[in-house]
Amino acid sequence: MKSPHSTRKALRRTAVVVATGLALSMSLAACSGSGTGSTAASTASAADITAALNEKSTITVWAWAPAVADIATAFEKEHPNVTVKVVNAGTGNDQYIKLQNAIKAGSGAPDIAQIEYYALPQFALSKSLADLSAYGFDSFASEYTDSTWGSVKLGDGIYALPQDSGPMAMFYNKAVFDQYGLTVPTTWDEYVATAKKLHAANPKAYITNDTGDAGFTTSMIWQAGGKPFTTTDSTKVSINLQDEGSKKFADTWNTLLSNDLLAATPSWSDEWYKGLGDGTIATLNIGAWMPGNLETGVKEASGNWRVAPMPTYKAGDTASAENGGGGDAILEQSTNKLVAAGFLQYMNEGAGTQISIDAGGFPSTVADLNSDKFLNATSDYFGGQKINEVLVQSAKDVVPGWSYLPFQVYSNSIFKDTVGQAYAAKSDINAGLTAWQKATADYGNQQGFTVTSK
Numbered sequence: 001m002k003s004p005h006s007t008r009k010a011l012r013r014t015a016v017v018v019a020t021g022l023a024l025s026m027s028l029a030a031c032s033g034s035g036t037g038s039t040a041a042s043t044a045s046a047a048d049i050t051a052a053l054n055e056k057s058t059i060t061v062w063a064w065a066p067a068v069a070d071i072a073t074a075f076e077k078e079h080p081n082v083t084v085k086v087v088n089a090g091t092g093n094d095q096y097i098k099l100q101n102a103i104k105a106g107s108g109a110p111d112i113a114q115i116e117y118y119a120l121p122q123f124a125l126s127k128s129l130a131d132l133s134a135y136g137f138d139s140f141a142s143e144y145t146d147s148t149w150g151s152v153k154l155g156d157g158i159y160a161l162p163q164d165s166g167p168m169a170m171f172y173n174k175a176v177f178d179q180y181g182l183t184v185p186t187t188w189d190e191y192v193a194t195a196k197k198l199h200a201a202n203p204k205a206y207i208t209n210d211t212g213d214a215g216f217t218t219s220m221i222w223q224a225g226g227k228p229f230t231t232t233d234s235t236k237v238s239i240n241l242q243d244e245g246s247k248k249f250a251d252t253w254n255t256l257l258s259n260d261l262l263a264a265t266p267s268w269s270d271e272w273y274k275g276l277g278d279g280t281i282a283t284l285n286i287g288a289w290m291p292g293n294l295e296t297g298v299k300e301a302s303g304n305w306r307v308a309p310m311p312t313y314k315a316g317d318t319a320s321a322e323n324g325g326g327g328d329a330i331l332e333q334s335t336n337k338l339v340a341a342g343f344l345q346y347m348n349e350g351a352g353t354q355i356s357i358d359a360g361g362f363p364s365t366v367a368d369l370n371s372d373k374f375l376n377a378t379s380d381y382f383g384g385q386k387i388n389e390v391l392v393q394s395a396k397d398v399v400p401g402w403s404y405l406p407f408q409v410y411s412n413s414i415f416k417d418t419v420g421q422a423y424a425a426k427s428d429i430n431a432g433l434t435a436w437q438k439a440t441a442d443y444g445n446q447q448g449f450t451v452t453s454k
Helices: 007-011 046-053 067-078 093-105 120-125 137-143 146-152 174-179 188-201 214-223 244-258 270-278 291-297 337-348 352-358 387-396 408-413 419-425 429-446
Strands: 057-062 082-087 112-116 168-173 229-232 236-239 283-287 305-308 326-330 450-453
Touching: 046 337, 057 093, 057 337, 067 082, 067 337, 067 352, 082 337, 093 112, 112 120, 112 337, 120 326, 120 408, 137 337, 146 326, 168 174, 168 387, 188 244, 214 244, 214 283, 214 408, 236 429, 244 429, 270 291, 305 387, 326 337, 337 352, 408 429, 419 429, 429 450
Parallel strands: 057 082, 057 112, 236 450
Antiparallel strands: 112 326, 168 283, 168 305, 229 236
């Protein structure tokens, strides 16, 4: 259940702008499958895909998830006429830069690319991705969690099949909680109180770490019920990072920040892993792909960690959000879309889902999430706990209605210059969110969007 190096490691890097040049006329409605060669003109049947898979062909897949290579091998055994070349073109933004360059050049793009949910609208809007409705994939909606399907359904089109997901949970060090007589918090008020009690008992120990991260912040706003980003008619964008959910998160986190209750330790650093191992970082509110990272990176704490639902803002409520994960899309540039569609379906809707789970991925497919084998799996690292029961419930509790900006990659890239400054000064996060909103809106307007900043 480890992250396929995926989102957190990608987002800890400074995002690079890949949205430059998006024009007002690029509408999601125009993003439809149309290619050459063995490409569907408007629609293709399952029989068309099967026929294409029986012909000699080669497709290229850009992906960083380790399981994809094993999925390709299994697929080739079932379809010996097809060769699947899997290329790791870089994680997250490293790949997106290369992908954008290939799109601009008109050649060199793969047939299929792994794209994180937050970045998907940007590529779909620029008409770079095939609409998978042309292959009947819109009929798969009930097979995926609502949140992941909502992330790949943009406008009237389907622009990827979900690969993995990251419903959030609170990972906590039970040994630390037992040592200091702490009760597992179920509300954010209790979480703040626990942070104060822990740090008072051991000034070197913190409830968690946070130096300011765009992906974490948007996930936390999502969990709080915020809906700061809306897009209508493809180019009309509204941004309100002072809506009720945004302020709930900011006000809570301000208390932690201003009282020095957050470890100033960058995530994924050696110091971070050390803190998770020695108990000086006691909890993580993070995606369901985290267990494998703890198992491999914090071996000395085996048996100490547990998983609990995310705290909520009101006692008795249930609310979660997605933190990480992504899907796989077919590039419009592909001249072999039917074969690409066959592999995409195998990887994310067929036998490939179990291969991904076996490699540590957290699934987005309802059948896999609800299987007895998955739910009843125990983990020695987590003291024999059936952690998937908690994580699957989190997937069901994801707050509906979230959406990202059509230029979220750029927006995330300026987070450190805006909200990050509030963290550095231990000042009001609300002011940082306001600055982030203004800079993001200014960019959107410069790119030809009509941005309303509330």
